[in-house]
Amino acid sequence: MTTKLMGQGVKRVEDQRFLRGQGRYVDDVAIGSDTLHAAVLRSPHAHARILDIDVADVLDVEGVHAVYTYDDLTGPMAEPLPLLIPHPALTHGRTQYALAKDEVNYVGEAIAFVVAEDRYVAEDAVSRIRVDYEFLTPVVGVDAARAATALVHEDVPGNVGARLEQSVGDAVTAIANAPHRLELDLTIERSACMPMEGRGTVARWDPDINRLQVWTSTQSSTGVRAAVAVKMGLDLGQVDVITPDVGGGFGVKINHPWPEELLVPLAARALGRTVKFTEDRREHFISSAHERGQVQHIEVGFDDDGRLHGLDVEFWHDHGAFTPYGLIVPIITSTQLLGPYKPQNYRVVFESLYTNTVMVTPYRGAGRPQGCFAMERTMDAIAAYLGKDRADVRALNFIQPDEFPYDQGLIFQDGRELEYDSGDYPASLEKLKELVGWDEFPAFKAEMAAQGRQVGIGLACYVEGTGVGPYEGAHVHVETSGKVKVATGLTTQGQGHATVFAQLVADELGVKFEDVEVVTGDTRRMPYAVGTFASRAAVMSGSAIHLAAKRTREKVLKIAAEALEADENDLEIVDGVVSVKGSPGNSIDLGTVSVLSNPLRYAFDEKSRAATQFSIGDPGKPPVAEDEEPGLEGKDFYSPERATFASGMHAVIVETDPLTAEITILKYAVVHDCGHLINPMIVEGQIHGGVAQGVGGALYERMAYDESGQLLNASFMDFLMPYVTEIPDGIDIDHLETPSPLNPLGIKGAGEAGVIPSAAVFAAAIEDAEGLTITAMPISPSELYTLRQEHS
Amino acid sequence: MKPAPFDYRRPGTLSEAIAALAGEPDAKVLAGGQSLVPLLSMRLAAPSLLVDINGLPGLDTIEVTGEGDEPGVRVGALARHAAVLASDDVRRVQPLVPLALADVAHATIRNRGTTVGSIVHADAAAEMPVVLTLLGGSVEVEGPSGRRTIPADELYVGPLESSVGHDEIAVAAFFPALRPGAGVGFEEIARRHGDYALVGAAALVEGESVRVGFLSVSDVPTVVDLSGVADDELGDAALAQLEPMDDIHATAAYRSQLVRVLTTRVVRSAQEMAREGM
Numbered sequence A: 001m002t003t004k005l006m007g008q009g010v011k012r013v014e015d016q017r018f019l020r021g022q023g024r025y026v027d028d029v030a031i032g033s034d035t036l037h038a039a040v041l042r043s044p045h046a047h048a049r050i051l052d053i054d055v056a057d058v059l060d061v062e063g064v065h066a067v068y069t070y071d072d073l074t075g076p077m078a079e080p081l082p083l084l085i086p087h088p089a090l091t092h093g094r095t096q097y098a099l100a101k102d103e104v105n106y107v108g109e110a111i112a113f114v115v116a117e118d119r120y121v122a123e124d125a126v127s128r129i130r131v132d133y134e135f136l137t138p139v140v141g142v143d144a145a146r147a148a149t150a151l152v153h154e155d156v157p158g159n160v161g162a163r164l165e166q167s168v169g170d171a172v173t174a175i176a177n178a179p180h181r182l183e184l185d186l187t188i189e190r191s192a193c194m195p196m197e198g199r200g201t202v203a204r205w206d207p208d209i210n211r212l213q214v215w216t217s218t219q220s221s222t223g224v225r226a227a228v229a230v231k232m233g234l235d236l237g238q239v240d241v242i243t244p245d246v247g248g249g250f251g252v253k254i255n256h257p258w259p260e261e262l263l264v265p266l267a268a269r270a271l272g273r274t275v276k277f278t279e280d281r282r283e284h285f286i287s288s289a290h291e292r293g294q295v296q297h298i299e300v301g302f303d304d305d306g307r308l309h310g311l312d313v314e315f316w317h318d319h320g321a322f323t324p325y326g327l328i329v330p331i332i333t334s335t336q337l338l339g340p341y342k343p344q345n346y347r348v349v350f351e352s353l354y355t356n357t358v359m360v361t362p363y364r365g366a367g368r369p370q371g372c373f374a375m376e377r378t379m380d381a382i383a384a385y386l387g388k389d390r391a392d393v394r395a396l397n398f399i400q401p402d403e404f405p406y407d408q409g410l411i412f413q414d415g416r417e418l419e420y421d422s423g424d425y426p427a428s429l430e431k432l433k434e435l436v437g438w439d440e441f442p443a444f445k446a447e448m449a450a451q452g453r454q455v456g457i458g459l460a461c462y463v464e465g466t467g468v469g470p471y472e473g474a475h476v477h478v479e480t481s482g483k484v485k486v487a488t489g490l491t492t493q494g495q496g497h498a499t500v501f502a503q504l505v506a507d508e509l510g511v512k513f514e515d516v517e518v519v520t521g522d523t524r525r526m527p528y529a530v531g532t533f534a535s536r537a538a539v540m541s542g543s544a545i546h547l548a549a550k551r552t553r554e555k556v557l558k559i560a561a562e563a564l565e566a567d568e569n570d571l572e573i574v575d576g577v578v579s580v581k582g583s584p585g586n587s588i589d590l591g592t593v594s595v596l597s598n599p600l601r602y603a604f605d606e607k608s609r610a611a612t613q614f615s616i617g618d619p620g621k622p623p624v625a626e627d628e629e630p631g632l633e634g635k636d637f638y639s640p641e642r643a644t645f646a647s648g649m650h651a652v653i654v655e656t657d658p659l660t661a662e663i664t665i666l667k668y669a670v671v672h673d674c675g676h677l678i679n680p681m682i683v684e685g686q687i688h689g690g691v692a693q694g695v696g697g698a699l700y701e702r703m704a705y706d707e708s709g710q711l712l713n714a715s716f717m718d719f720l721m722p723y724v725t726e727i728p729d730g731i732d733i734d735h736l737e738t739p740s741p742l743n744p745l746g747i748k749g750a751g752e753a754g755v756i757p758s759a760a761v762f763a764a765a766i767e768d769a770e771g772l773t774i775t776a777m778p779i780s781p782s783e784l785y786t787l788r789q790e791h792s
Numbered sequence B: 001m002k003p004a005p006f007d008y009r010r011p012g013t014l015s016e017a018i019a020a021l022a023g024e025p026d027a028k029v030l031a032g033g034q035s036l037v038p039l040l041s042m043r044l045a046a047p048s049l050l051v052d053i054n055g056l057p058g059l060d061t062i063e064v065t066g067e068g069d070e071p072g073v074r075v076g077a078l079a080r081h082a083a084v085l086a087s088d089d090v091r092r093v094q095p096l097v098p099l100a101l102a103d104v105a106h107a108t109i110r111n112r113g114t115t116v117g118s119i120v121h122a123d124a125a126a127e128m129p130v131v132l133t134l135l136g137g138s139v140e141v142e143g144p145s146g147r148r149t150i151p152a153d154e155l156y157v158g159p160l161e162s163s164v165g166h167d168e169i170a171v172a173a174f175f176p177a178l179r180p181g182a183g184v185g186f187e188e189i190a191r192r193h194g195d196y197a198l199v200g201a202a203a204l205v206e207g208e209s210v211r212v213g214f215l216s217v218s219d220v221p222t223v224v225d226l227s228g229v230a231d232d233e234l235g236d237a238a239l240a241q242l243e244p245m246d247d248i249h250a251t252a253a254y255r256s257q258l259v260r261v262l263t264t265r266v267v268r269s270a271q272e273m274a275r276e277g278m
């Protein structure tokens, strides 16, 4: 019997290609003189009316093929971009136009689109477009948005896009009656996804068959396909969207269609040429999406032991200039804030506010880091107030293992109940305390203090709803060579899907891992799919692939049983060979089974002769039985009732320099529970990446907008994404595997977890080291120094 | 992020290069390109002509001078940061140079960027301009009217502005040797490993003389004389002569604190070196 691959740290099949520079990204598609290149004129102002756009000078530039402004758009293209996820509370949702109409609302908003021989010429042309603006007052930051002395959109009173309240029990009364009460005011700043590959789109129109091919760096090829079809007035069947290798997404590429994803196909069709747009880094800073910015007010009531009686949270979410992705981020904050805890009574209300800044759509963690920050700061505040151990206060409020499924009584981001399927939080906490040395820390701290050094420890817990619906599908095809081709429609951004999905197929089908090839994100291969976000790929496509492989296996056994004149139940499949258990000589390889599955009229080679009309089949029956299909294929879909809830806890030990306020990470520990692990190495890689992004978000990165709405640090020189030198040297990881009852593999998502608790855990550790309260993240040495000055 | 159109020349002799510069008021010298190319790509600079000096012979030298000349090291215009950093001669003759170079950017950038390019680029956040100023070094330039030597204290005239003429090419920088019994120290604090510093300080202690140069504190490299100042007053004495700035990475107050801390540290290391010999 082959050993099961599920649970093994199988090496990633992707890495050979990636590490040898053989990855193929959108910018690698259609290299050649035939391709035209696009550049975009972006607004230099945060808020202005466009009085006039003069493109006369551009048309003289040699090599320019076309210039588009809003006036050149017609039909659905001239309508605002889609509001992807409507919500009844989003009473004032607004989306931008593919090219600005009359007004610009953030620095970076697309105004004109130039297509030229190459990107150099396109940029030369962009610099010659003259726009007359009438300046309007920019609204920057939550405070300005709330003050509403100026409005982002004239028809949105108070700059409020949405207000949503949810509650369980009566938090206000419970807090009023609680033995102790605390209030906290917290702030968390903006950061952004920074994939190595920015956005990019290539399109080619074939006039002979009226068909459009689009390559785009997206997290949802089916989404882009539908959007392009709608906007260009095409049938879905006329549009193929292919997502090749993607150099990172982290959320920003789930928003779609970006203006360029529509304008590139538009120009390709109009000009009859292949057109390419490749976003540069500055564009990524000012015209993609940001996340995280929130201001929070928390009131909590609790008893002498630290048990929560009620939690009342109000927060203001800065969603930037537009709301294409609806309320997903603040809804996630408001629901996932609860983490592993039972608040008893909970009320949460948020306002989602317009500002004249880049819009906000999910960034890995998607609102959870902010929620975790609110909840975990509250736990630390309670512990500090009562003089109790921070881990003990948390443990007291945990949902217990025997309480699952546990319904938090709220509606989650997918419109379904926030019901946790499984977990074991006390066990996680024990593991974490062990891993980080929680109980030994006070002695270490004293020892360091004796040397004049300051250290602090913090911990933070989270629960993450992963694997949200609606569905994913998979198609498994056994070739006559015995190789297995697997297609699933969601896209891949470097996670290692080709590896883990192949592991699942190899296990279920009994084939060699090397014989399985996985294709993702190609609408020609799997036109029904949703996308890669919300830590859902393994749960959704993994389950679908497992089911599709199972169907294929059934078919294999049926055909093989007939060929071997044996009972299906007596067969086993090992390394791609079906044999009768106990008599290994009596066998047939999967390639031959595949040949037999497809009755042929014509033979093309020695192998296929076996399936021709004079070789197989009962002449008295139709060659393909009534309920059968030719070919050795299996297709299936997985659509869960609700999300599955992964969980985890992080702890960090930091040292802060008494003189320079520099913050050094001494130890970082993670306990993670994503149910059964398909590939522990890949899960750990996801955690490492998440922690790295978390360190960035907690200690380095911010979007430095000035009051006029200019982003002052729109480059990697001033936006301090950490280098590998800033990331902890080692991250200690321990796993707990509490299976999910919701899917056949018992798995939960792992993609975002690593980043969720960072702001909370660093704030806690720095607070512990410094003995002063941290209410705003990220924190730089300069800010820590300021806090010390204020405190002393 | 593509540069505006420009002409490009790669002359084979210094005189051709100078002539090319002289004939085009908007021309710029291209050395390692590690500062200039990003400026071009972001269209913050749009010269009409780039005169690439990488084809000029004999400019990648690193020589120890003495024997009648002032003792020190002379670094040619095409000597890369990495080569200067790796040079045993440089380390022996003037240890402050490698001490500071180790904090210039990252290995890949040091492989291309030139030390002379960094000096004439005149960035007050860069290490080498401060080092040159503190040591009292100089730059040798050649233009249509011949060669001249610009002492470091006449080199920096404003933010990103040096007194090298537009039609002049810096052919070498000269760092005076560390005198026997003298000591140097260097330290900086950057947000990330290899970044431009929030504050950096270089110290030179020679007998009674204590001088400290600062980067990222003012808009030109700044050296203060701290001779005779008590150890525990060094930081405040330095601050009295400086006006640290605010930016998005640090407040002026925090920079002042770093000035205090780093001044004390670099003077202490320089004194130790002076005492112990290197």
Ligand SMILES: Cc1cc2nc3c(=O)[nH]c(=O)nc-3n(C[C@H](O)[C@H](O)[C@H](O)COP(=O)(O)OP(=O)(O)OC[C@H]3O[C@@H](n4cnc5c(N)ncnc54)[C@H](O)[C@@H]3O)c2cc1C
Residues within 6 Å of the ligand: B028, B029, B030, B031, B032, B033, B034, B035, B036, B037, B038, B053, B077, B103, B104, B105, B106, B109, B112, B113, B114, B115, B116, B117, B118, B119, B120, B121, B125, B126, B127, B128, B164, B168, B169, B170, B171, B194, B195, B196, B197
């Ligand atoms: C990511 C990054 C990080 C960096 N970090 C640091 C850092 O921490 N500290 C630091 O000091 N530097 C840093 N640098 C800059 C680096 O040191 C540069 O290499 C250096 O400043 C310029 O040298 P260059 O040879 O590349 O000059 P170029 O970029 O070719 O030229 C820079 C300027 O100097 C002029 N020039 C160059 N050589 C001559 C010459 N011989 N005669 C006349 N004019 C000349 C050019 O015309 C141009 O105006 C960094 C660069 C990058 C890209």
